[in-house]
Amino acid sequence: MALDTETGIAQYDAPEKDLYEIGEMPPLGYVPKKMYAWNIRRERHGEPDQSFKQEVVDTWEIDSHEVLVLVMAAGVNYNGVWAGLGKPISPFDVHKQDYHIAGSDASGIVWKVGDKVKNWKVGDEVVIHCNQDDGDDEECNGGDPMFSPTQRIWGYETGDGSFAQFTRVQAQQLMPRPKHLTWEESACYTLTLATAYRMLFGHHPHELKPGQNVLVWGASGGLGSYAIQLANTAGANAIGVISDESKRDFVMAQGAKGVINRKDFKCWGQLPTVNTPEYNEWLKEARKFGKAIWDITGKGVNVDMVFEHPGEATFPVSTLIVKKGGIVVICAGTSGFNCTFDVRYMWMHQKRLQGSHFANLKQAASANRLMCERRLDPCMSEVFPWAEIPDAHMKMLRNEHKPGNMSVLVQAPTTGLRTFEDALAARG
Numbered sequence: 172m173a174l175d176t177e178t179g180i181a182q183y184d185a186p187e188k189d190l191y192e193i194g195e196m197p198p199l200g201y202v203p204k205k206m207y208a209w210n211i212r213r214e215r216h217g218e219p220d221q222s223f224k225q226e227v228v229d230t231w232e233i234d235s236h237e238v239l240v241l242v243m244a245a246g247v248n249y250n251g252v253w254a255g256l257g258k259p260i261s262p263f264d265v266h267k268q269d270y271h272i273a274g275s276d277a278s279g280i281v282w283k284v285g286d287k288v289k290n291w292k293v294g295d296e297v298v299i300h301c302n303q304d305d306g307d308d309e310e311c312n313g314g315d316p317m318f319s320p321t322q323r324i325w326g327y328e329t330g331d332g333s334f335a336q337f338t339r340v341q342a343q344q345l346m347p348r349p350k351h352l353t354w355e356e357s358a359c360y361t362l363t364l365a366t367a368y369r370m371l372f373g374h375h376p377h378e379l380k381p382g383q384n385v386l387v388w389g390a391s392g393g394l395g396s397y398a399i400q401l402a403n404t405a406g407a408n409a410i411g412v413i414s415d416e417s418k419r420d421f422v423m424a425q426g427a428k429g430v431i432n433r434k435d436f437k438c439w440g441q442l443p444t445v446n447t448p449e450y451n452e453w454l455k456e457a458r459k460f461g462k463a464i465w466d467i468t469g470k471g472v473n474v475d476m477v478f479e480h481p482g483e484a485t486f487p488v489s490t491l492i493v494k495k496g497g498i499v500v501i502c503a504g505t506s507g508f509n510c511t512f513d514v515r516y517m518w519m520h521q522k523r524l525q526g527s528h529f530a531n532l533k534q535a536a537s538a539n540r541l542m543c544e545r546r547l548d549p550c551m552s553e554v555f556p557w558a559e560i561p562d563a564h565m566k567m568l569r570n571e572h573k574p575g576n577m578s579v580l581v582q583a584p585t586t587g588l589r590t591f592e593d594a595l596a597a598r599g
């Protein structure tokens with residue numbers, strides 16, 4: 172075998188078959204005709220325990236710039252919940268495939284490469300970022316690929332995600348896997364970490380700077396747990412928000428300067444009409460929340476940035492309490508999309524509102540390097556077996572999941588394994 176095709180993986184015995192059981196390993200680089208997948212179908216749209224069903228489907232063919240990856244573990248994200256619900260949009264209206272395989276995070280092994288793929292070879296251990304584009308427009312060539320008309324999220328706006336034995340990705344989606352982490356730890360972080368990275372550092376001139384203060388909603392959640400850690404890498408102060416005291420220690424342990432429990436306040440939901448008694452009541456309560464921030468930052472010190480994703484429930488407060496000239500960066504509307512705010516504070520205090528969506532490769536790769544250099548904790552909360560993929564999503568939908576990011580095992584036969592050889596040995 173030529174040196175440049177050397178996989179570094181010792182030969183092992185495995186039969187060539189058309190379908191393998193979950194955790195059963197085909198010969199390296201051998202692609203079975205069929206694979207197991209958790210499929211969403213249009214007629215099943217609803218909560219994850221209804222919309223996700225295990226089926227056997229054809230294994231993907233790949234194009235010249237694509238890569239087939241054997242999925243060792245997959246990450247659980249909110250977009251799996253949205254895809255299952257079919258809300259606010261159905262993924263079938265985007266990709267037109269008959270079934271949708273969700274899953275926008277994975278760790279795995281390169282199993283087959285298209286003939287134009289130069290940077291990856293069979294046997295490479297990788298993590299996958301979820302941004303795809305066609306690569307040939309002006310935003311992809313001198314602009315920002317996140318503004319490309321062809322920009323799409325793998326496993327949400329494409330139907331070939333990671334809740335299957337094999338997934339099909341563009342070669343540019345692959346990044347080196349942190350070797351110190353297990354398969355499941357490596358699978359849990361890329362989507363939320365890269366999104367948080369762009370939100371905090373991707374919107375010039377409002378990159379979070381040393382000494383600045385940022386308010387982080389959902390600080391124990393997927394996005395929030397990395398936002399707190401990333402703020403620390405920049406020398407900034409993060410103030411985390413939680414809804415349950417059981418999460419306080421976790422958020423402080425990620426490096427927050429302070430933590431506020433949103434259940435202690437009553438200013439959530441859409442803004443009441445300005446200058447009504449209800450508005451005055453809301454303002455009093457919102458200022459009480461603002462003072463709770465001052466208790467952490469110092470009297471009169473408002474935050475430079477708000478890290479927003481709950482949306483409708485928190486947006487009026489976010490836009491009120493951010494400082495003059497500060498920025499609210501928002502990437503979601505988990506609690507609702509009808510965000511309201513008192514525009515007087517926006518213009519008089521010259522605040523900015525910035526939408527943010529996932530990350531380009533440079534941002535995802537920078538975030539991944541921090542993980543590879545052990546400067547971030549993956550904060551994996553729980554690992555589920557393959558059979559419990561719908562249950563993990565149900566927990567997320569109900570906001571009953573533990574702090575951090577969840578993972579599921581796919582081809583990794585058990586937890587705690589750090590290499591392909593470990594996985595082969597664990598087959599027994």
Ligand SMILES: C/C=C/C(=O)SCCNC(=O)CCNC(=O)[C@H](O)C(C)(C)COP(=O)(O)OP(=O)(O)OC[C@H]1O[C@@H](n2cnc3c(N)ncnc32)[C@H](O)[C@@H]1OP(=O)(O)O
Nearest residue numbers: 249250253258259260275301324327362366502503528529
């Ligand atoms: C990494 C992880 C990320 C996440 O988890 S994010 C959370 C999960 N994701 C979501 O929730 C996705 C949310 N996405 C959406 O809800 C929708 O995705 C949008 C609301 C963002 C956009 O939807 P719509 O309006 O249907 O798409 P249009 O492409 O903007 O427009 C469709 C039609 O409107 C026409 N149009 C667009 N701009 C104009 C204009 N300025 N004047 C007149 N017409 C316009 C187009 O041409 C087209 O029409 P024609 O369908 O007939 O071709």
Ligand SMILES: NC(=O)C1=CN([C@@H]2O[C@H](COP(=O)(O)OP(=O)(O)OC[C@H]3O[C@@H](n4cnc5c(N)ncnc54)[C@H](OP(=O)(O)O)[C@@H]3O)[C@@H](O)[C@H]2O)C=CC1
Nearest residue numbers: 249366389392393394413414481484502503505506528529
């Ligand atoms: N555009 C993009 O690129 C991306 C968008 N997203 C979106 O961001 C959202 C959050 O994702 P993720 O962090 O992974 O999810 P998680 O569920 O892990 O964390 C979200 C946190 O938000 C808090 N929260 C929930 N409801 C409310 C509410 N009504 N008011 C205030 N806080 C609330 C909860 O914390 P607590 O109850 O303790 O306050 C929860 O832990 C999802 O909608 C997801 O689709 C995610 C990644 C990328």
